[in-house]
Amino acid sequence: MIDNNKIIGTLEKILTAYGGDVKIQNVGTVIKNTDGVITASGLSRAIMGEKVIFEDGNAGTVLNLDEESVSIILLGETSSVKEGDTLKTTGKMLSIEVSEELLGRVIDPLGNPQDNKPKIKKGKNMPLEKIAAGVVDREPVSTPLKTGIKAIDSMIPIGRGQRELIIGDRQTGKTAIAIDSIINQKFNKKPVVCVYVAIGQKKSTIAQVIDRLNSEGAGSYTIVVSASASDSAALQYLAPYSGCAIAEYFLDKGRDVLIVYDDLTKHAWAYRQISLVLKRPAGREAYPGDIFYLHSKLLERSVKLNKENGGGSITALPIIETQANDISAYIPTNVISITDGQIYLQTDLFNAGIRPAINVGQSVSRVGGAAQTQTIKSVSNKLRLELAQYNSVAAFAQFGSEVDPATQKQLDRGRRLTEILKQPQYFPLTENLEVLSIYAVTSGLMDDIPVDSFHRFEKDLHSFAKKNYPKVLETLSAGDRPTEQALKQISKLIDEFKKRFQ
């Protein structure tokens, strides 16, 4: 039964909150529609980035303000807007409705559902364009963001609030690293919120990613923002900003967020297309002059906030696709210089069966070292050194000449290290298991195990340790540097397992 007084009370509240009767609108007329870029006259009070509404209900955003006209990118159907149509400003900047309900959903850059579920209505309006947090609001990167990939967590560690670029040719496993990192977040006590932004990809590829995330149990804490290759350039251009706005909603709540931009090369292509239609002067590789700013303003929004500001973080994993391993092209060099390091993937390594195909020499993490736990640091230093030694002598070994025993030992160790760093896709490991595997090789305890049975050995060793030595694994999970006693226990564990291993 509805209470009449309640209804009247609600209506009174509405009337109190309801403003004056006068409505002042700024209107304009469409002059031309060039592939979704509208030129309109009027709109003398429009501002850059403002949302405009066309008479058929379509929305657009202002991208150019000229003396006599305004250029607008259309966010809906491009063919429905015709010359002579009227449009009006809204006084609002482009924004997206975000709430906790968005977790596990697939949306387009405007917040419209792509998963046949209802649209999220009651949420917070987050602006797509926002100035990044200032220096005073931030603190240095100090907490690790585990990817579950041995090679990355040990040698190219990523911290919460860092921007780590994943770069490489097509089919080298860039997306796989990002997806594994998302999947690995389920091992955290409080899962990191993940946002996967698909830009200019095939719909079938996006569907595969979503399916994999759901089957691995990562769907519940992940939001997918999808702007596929069939979507307009405007939507592809806006997708990363939408993803970032969503991430900022959770950041404001003090949460840690991981955002993957897959990929920024296609984002740059979309922006180039829009800029050329807008007749902006073309620069190198026909990209507009502000292409650097386009990416820097986006990636600068990744942040580790200090405690006074909630202590949340946004970690960004932008992806860049190179052509023929050319990392000196325009967009790759731009994004390399913006980010705090890069994971460089190579086709040669991929084809040689080294997966993830990370080129350790050219990959770097500029701030992640500070975020590494003492446990993994204790094994990674030796790993890095021995791999560097191996790489320096490996070139000579290719000639087939005889080498002295010390060099031969370095080569053997290097081969074993390379083998142990291989990891199948969708099998991220917890830190204690990563340490166990790496320690087993760097300590020489696996020197008598044939390289071709490494994978089986590692898998069985992990099961054995989980079953028989849970306390040792617990010690390795604490994050402290392992004591002599703990190392002895690990050695004992490995020796005991070796006796059983056939």
Place this chain on the structure above:
Amino acid sequence: MNKKKIDELIGASYRYLDQKKVEKIASLLSIKDLKKYINGLKLGEKENTLIISSSSPLNNQDLKKIIKLFPYKKIILEKDPSLMLGMRIVDNDIVYDFTLKNSLHRILSFVEQNYD
């Protein structure tokens, strides 16, 4: 012909607009410039015109007040019963809406946004 010169022509034609002058200017311009010139004239015309729409004819007192507010504008009066009450003033690309129709629309959108 550059934009500045076309703007000068529009300015001159507009201030002392007479058919002979416009016809003479039009005959001397190329098709491309003529298009720009006509567009300019249209814009100028729009800028100098005020359209007032109301559901019922305005009384003289109200009209005088409006003329006082927009002294240099050509005023066009239109009747639009769909506005229900009040008036709508279109000044180039700015629309001032004082109508009941607008009020009802605003209440409706407020309720839609805030209540399921």
